[in-house]
Amino acid sequence: MATYHPPWNEPLFIGVAGGSGSGKSSVVSTVINKLNVPWTVVISTDSYYKQLTDDQRERAFRSEYDFDAPEALEWDLLYDHMMQLKQGKRIYVPQYAFDTHTRTDKTVSVYAPYVVIIEGIYALYDERIRRLFDTKVFVDADMDVCLARRTLRDMAHRGRDLDGIIAQWFRFVKPNYIEKVAPTSKYADILVTRGSNNYVAIDMLIALIRQALKQKAAQQKEQLESLSTDKTVFNRDNLLIVPQTPQFEGLSTIIMDRTTSMEDFIFYFERIATILIEHALDSLDVAEQSVTTATGMEYKGLRFTKSITGVAILRAGGTFDIAFRRTVPEMSFGRLLILSDTATGEPALRYEKLPKCITNDTVILTDPQVGSAAAALMAIQVMLDHGVSEKNIIFITFLASRLGIMRILKAFPKIRLIVGKPTDEMVPRFIDARYFGT
Template sequence: MSSDHLSPSTSNLSVKVPKPRRFSRIAPDNDSSNITPNDTITSTTATIPANTSISESSTTSNANTTTPHPSYIPPWTEPYIIGIAGNSGSGKTSIAQKIVQELNQPWTVLLSFDNFYNPLTEEERKQAFENNFDFDTPESLDLDLVIETVNSLKKGHKTTIPVYSFEHHNRTDKTITIYGANVIIIEGIYSLYDPRLLDMMDLKIYVDTDLDICLARRLTRDILYRGRDLGGCLKQWETFVKPNAVKYVNPTMYNADLIIPRGLDNVIAINLMIKHIEKQLILKSSQHLKYLQTLDIKVIDLKDYNLKILPINNQTRGINSILFDEETERSDFIFYFNRISNLIIEKGLEFINNYEPILVNNNYHGLKLIDDIVAISIIRSGDCFMQSIKKTFPEVSIGKLLIQSDSKTGEPQLHYDSIPNDIENKKIMLFDSQLISGAAAIMAVQVLLDHGCKEKDIILCCYLSTELGLRRILNVFPHVNIVIGKLSNIGENTNNWYNPEKCRDSDWPFRNRYIDSLYFGTE
């Protein structure tokens, strides 16, 4: 983390050298923004009509749909996939849980083959209760559903996983819903059996444990936790488990990249394996950050997008001066931020124009809004807008997204999402008080799209934004509607209509996440 604060260039705003208390949450040097005073933008070959005009307060013309733009590849669509196989009772689950614990990665999914047994008919269930049904052949598992589930997770879709009851020998009515995965651990006796799964795996592990030890562990598990009796467990072992282990499971050892003898007792092998996985994840994060850095290479003029910027007048100049002044008391800071957030929300409502007249006895009695509005806050920066949006729409549905940068790599990661149901065909107001690199906002928009929103129905509301972060968002999502309170410039000598003060991306107010710290008093 860098703690260098860059002073703004000559400006009409009251901006002072910050105190040390505002060092909180400074954008790291290895962040994907890489903002420097001399950064330049390479224009695309897009044609901009010569007679296109631009107002001082907004641009609302449609984005040039004929110009190709990069697509965002969220990290959860490129998960690191680990397969762990071995005989029943070999210690596969323990090693999988050890990996989850040591990696401490958000959105790590442990996908157990135990959830994917085929539903049984009444006759098969009767055989199962008599310990006469073979659960240890590949045919007893729904391998097609396993493949479908992993593919769905790789595409970033919300994925439903069945829940199987070993006590009742059938699938239950319950399901597990998962959205997004940075790491997927596939654990089961046949994890390394199907070639389709093997092709998707980045690391294949086989846990090689003596069959006598496997039997002892299996007896303990089945008797204590699955309600089985000793005679039935031994019968099942001798009739089905052991023969299938020799015939089907043991040969999958040759598909493994790494064989761990003795399971969890092999501490050295497990530590080496975890270090290897950590290195691969760091490399994956580095590649994702490099990809984010390329998003600003080609741009179109900002006037070709659905962008609105608050007008520069005495009111907005005065509010900006107060919010930029480090001597401002917290109570005043909250008051004036609420004022400007109201202006930003009102400007955002200009993108919503689906109204119908109210008629009473064929007499006009005004207009009513047809569209349903949902407010989504990027925690906790976007929470600064919540008081204002609730005053504007008292009964608005509110969702939350927690997106933070990894402390080691700087890669943005989705830690939590709480999205209201049925947000398709609704207007989404997405709130973030500051856009620096644009990575969090890009990820947030992608999450909304994955939940069925349309790009044109998203209204991103932000108080401070760097030009670099804005261009990255528009390059990936050209049809998103954006409202900004104050926009800086990448270059040093720019003097755009929206930035007569010549604020730069590298200036302190735009470079550091300070708004939510002051708003909530946690600096």
């Protein structure tokens, strides 16, 4: 049976280790700038310093706490976060305040990266984490140079004084480097000397990353094709094609007519969007509810059992917004921006903004046109990654190719798919341009 895995499943993990002040951050920054891939994230192991006790914090302020020992880091949390990213889940990276020696209440959300760079002096230390890396890098530099860089950094950005920095260097930093950090260089695939000035090593690393991303893009194409060639019969029970009544056919004719004015196009497409949304609402679970009418009578009616969230695949999905507000004004809204990667032509998630908790909601995804279904499949997977049950997802669209319909229902047989008009061919996108006038 064919399955769908988004491109952020099994992201490329790069480990960058090296002594304090060796130039790791400069190397990483150079790689990111040259790579120019927007879905690359950097996670510093510094974010995973353990929360200190009061006694440990007092020692830290006296420069007597060993932050350069591997025991200072919360390895289990870092490993757990890497495993979650590997499974396509969202993580919340803790933030550590060096001036107060505390882990703050703030976190940084990380979701759907293609490349994850783990940077820190002990990035190659823990065997479990080391096994997750696709490429391992060690940045080497003269210890005197490292001390000079560390001094400038800690005084400028970490609120430390010169005496404390020097004392900490000779008591903790240098001995730990010699005994525990330097030996991890034997695990490195690439050894970078001279930091970001080592163009040969950096170009080699970039070439490896680009090759891995190219292979991943090819795998995505093969996966999409497999949803077309797989012999599994898809679940037609969860497919609703809107009845082609004279009213709906008349509205569709106006939308398909190239001479229709922009004003009329907007008016009649919103009417079509309302019909599609109403069919989606008809499929929702309901429960009995009694209310009292304005005349004091009891009325036995129905109510939806779940909250409803509408999620538009931008920008085209925004054509459903007004119809949603007219039909279900109390619903919440989310946004996904999925654009084609200029290098590979494959869809890529560039932005997502969802309500805080949609796990138990009915989620209605909107996109007025479905062709290859690549963006639709990605959007559905985002909902699943955020804890929404597949059976609680409804996808509504006006024009959908039969190929796209088949791919969606083969990959996600439990969702409900509502289509205005199925097409034998992939119709070039035009609805959002006509609706928004661009």
